[in-house]
Amino acid sequence: MLLRRAFAALAMTAALAVPATTATAAEAHQNRTAPASTTGLRESPTPDCADNGGRVPCYEYQTWFWTFANCEDYAKNHPMDPAVYDRHVCAVFTDGATVGLWYHKYRAS
Structure with missing residues (x-):
């Protein structure tokens, strides 16, 4: 029960930390199909270095953030x-x- 409450509190904190966005359908489509070379991409870039055996060029995951x-x-x-x-x-x-x-x-490094 305590673990469930702690998880709920963490989820609520995460939800409040992410700013709300109101994108139109056209903006959402544009963000979904944006080229991987732009910042603010809405989907993980491909190819992922871990998934293609490290062959370059590829995108290498570094870390994550809330925003x-x-x-x-x-x-x-x-x-x-x-x-x-x-x-x-x-x-x-x-x-x-x-x-x-x-x-x-x-x-390659």
Whole structure:
């Protein structure tokens, strides 16, 4: 019972931390079909390095955040290795519960 209450409180906190959005159907479609090279992507980019044996180019998952703003701030303040990665993508992660940070890997490390 205590675990159930703790989970409910955590879920409520997460729901309140995500800003509400009111996108039109056209905006939702545009976000869903946006190219993987843009930031603010609404779906995880492909191909995932873990799923294709690490063959480049691919997108390598780094970490997750509660919001797109936190993801973008982290990416801006923590530079990636330019010899291996050429850009980052913040995308919906865990079925929309969080935002994942992905780096586009263009050269094997």
